[in-house]
Amino acid sequence: xxxxxxxxxxxxxxxxLISCGEDDFLEIxxxxxxxxxxxxxQKVKLWMCVNSSDLWHTTYQWDCEGGILTQPQGLNExxxxxxxxxxxxxxxxxxxxxxxxxxxxxxxxxxxxxxxKFEKSSHSFSLQSGxxxxxxxxxxxxxxxxxxxxxxxxxxxxxxxxxxxxxxxxPFSTRMKLGFxxxxxxxxxxxxxxxxxxxxxxxxxxxxxxxxxGGSYLNQIRLLWYPSTPTDGxxxxxxxxxxxxxxxxxxxxQYTADTGKKTTYNEYRKLNTLNVFKVKEYKNVSMSVxxxxxxxxxxxxxxxxxxxxxxxxxxxxxxxxxxxINNWEFYFINGNGGKNIPLMYIDDAYASNTEILK
Numbered sequence: 422x423x424x425x426x427x428x429x430x431x432x433x434x435x436x437x438l439i440s441c442g443e444d445d446f447l448e449i450x451x452x453x454x455x456x457x458x459x460x461x462x463q464k465v466k467l468w469m470c471v472n473s474s475d476l477w478h479t480t481y482q483w484d485c486e487g488g489i490l491t492q493p494q495g496l497n498e499x500x501x502x503x504x505x506x507x508x509x510x511x512x513x514x515x516x517x518x519x520x521x522x523x524x525x526x527x528x529x530x531x532x533x534x535x536x537x538k539f540e541k542s543s544h545s546f547s548l549q550s551g552x553x554x555x556x557x558x559x560x561x562x563x564x565x566x567x568x569x570x571x572x573x574x575x576x577x578x579x580x581x582x583x584x585x586x587x588x589x590x591x592p593f594s595t596r597m598k599l600g601f602x603x604x605x606x607x608x609x610x611x612x613x614x615x616x617x618x619x620x621x622x623x624x625x626x627x628x629x630x631x632x633x634x635g636g637s638y639l640n641q642i643r644l645l646w647y648p649s650t651p652t653d654g655x656x657x658x659x660x661x662x663x664x665x666x667x668x669x670x671x672x673x674x675q676y677t678a679d680t681g682k683k684t685t686y687n688e689y690r691k692l693n694t695l696n697v698f699k700v701k702e703y704k705n706v707s708m709s710v711x712x713x714x715x716x717x718x719x720x721x722x723x724x725x726x727x728x729x730x731x732x733x734x735x736x737x738x739x740x741x742x743x744x745x746i747n748n749w750e751f752y753f754i755n756g757n758g759g760k761n762i763p764l765m766y767i768d769d770a771y772a773s774n775t776e777i778l779k
Contacts, residue, residue: 445519446474452514452525454501460535461505462586464491468498469525473518482515488529505588507531507775535584535772539566545582546770552578552753565768567602570755574614577623577755580767583748589774590631591710591744595624596719596771596778597751600703601648602764604756609651611757619656621645621671623752624708633742636679642731643673644708644718648698661689669696670726672716674734686734694725703766707778710744719779 450470459465473479483490483499487510491500501512512527537545539556544566548554551572558564570578599622606620624644631638647655647669655667668689675685695718698704707719714732718725734740749772756762771778 444474445521446472447479447516447518447521447523448472449516449523449525452512452527454512454527454529457530458536459503459529459531460533461503461507461531463503463531465501465503465529466498467501467512467514467527469514469516471497471516471523473516475518479516479518482517484513484515486511501529503529503531505534507533507773533771533773534589534775535582537582537770539564539768546580546767547583548580549578551575554580563768565766567764568753568767569762569764570753571762572613572755573759574616575755576611576613576616576618577752579625579750579752581748581750582770582772584746584772586746589746591714591746592712592774592777593626593744593746594707594709594771594773594776594778595626595749596705596707596769597624597767598703598705598769599751600698600766601700602766603700604761604763605649605698605700606754606757606763607649607652608757609647609653609656611754613755613757613759619645620647620651620754620757622648622754623750624706625750625752626708627747627750629745629747630677631743631745634745635741637738637740638677638742639674639731639734639740639744640677640683641673641675642708642710642716643671643675644716645671645673646695649696655691658689660687661691663691665691667691672728672730674730676734676738676740678738684738686730688728688730690726692725694720694723703768705769705779709777711777714744717777719777722779724779 452469455466480495481497487504489502491502510529515524553571554568557567611620626642628640655669657666658668661668668691670690670692672688677683704721709717716728716731753765
């Protein structure tokens with residue numbers, strides 16, 4: 422028995438000597454990020470893959486030149502919150518085991534204030550109840566959002582992006598690629614149940630009161646347009662900017678006084694740029710308010726209209742301070758009488774506070 426104890430001690434010492442004699446080893450395979458393009462303030466998952474002589478005791482030290490790191494140090498994964506200014510930023514991670522260390526960097530491209538390409542099963546747009554929606558793939562593999570109104574009582578529904586940013590102001594720009602997969606509306610009005618409205622698509626910015634406004638502020642900026650020419654003609658107004666009696670584009674700016682009273686201002690246009698949609702032809706439509714408070718609309722990079730309505734409403738009401746952005750909504754429409762319901766295509770939704778999107 423004594424001999425067995427002595428043999429066991431010798432064996433344990435031999436193993437210990439062999440272990441102590443091994444050199445620490447570390448090799449970084451990759452430093453990866455969840456995506457290649459990011460938007461301002463986006464939270465992005467990062468991770469490091471390494472080969473190590475002792476993975477259990479390998480530690481990781483993360484650093485970033487812009488934005489902030491939101492997880493504890495020491496692990497092989499990290500979450501990075503992108504900064505609020507577009508640009509290219511460097512993430513660094515140092516992996517260490519024993520006395521051996523290696524460093525790897527990764528470039529993070531922040532392209533704009535916000536975008537949604539609908540590439541993943543979850544997306545950042547919320548959809549109003551009373552619709553049917555799903556993510557679809559085109560023949561080239563591109564994924565997009567398909568939506569339609571699914572209601573026997575509502576004329577329109579919306580897709581909304583809430584920004585949740587108390588420091589988001591104009592200049593500001595939003596753009597979306599959109600169109601009809603089927604059933605472009607062909608009447609001036611749509612009636613569903615007891616409700617009836619113009620058969621228009623709409624971009625709407627819901628705004629919020631800012632401390633700089635002194636209690637009076639703009640609470641909505643809206644762009645409404647007929648996507649094609651109705652068989653029964655466009656509606657008429659005696660205030661169409663171009664002087665014609667009918668219109669196919671309407672701009673709306675709503676002002677809230679410090680008493681809480683709301684006043685709505687309208688501008689009507691007759692254009693040949695926003696009413697040209699055809700089935701399965703998808704267009705980039707953008708709406709912007711620039712640094713001079715001019716409202717600008719582009720279709721596939723071409724300017725469709727410029728308006729001083731926002732600026733004039735502010736001036737008329739002595740509305741001071743900044744125009745603060747709360748959320749962006751896109752309204753799509755039902756079929757007349759709930760029949761031939763338009764099936765809509767939505768993709769590549771962008772927002773920027775550093776450039777006018779075209």
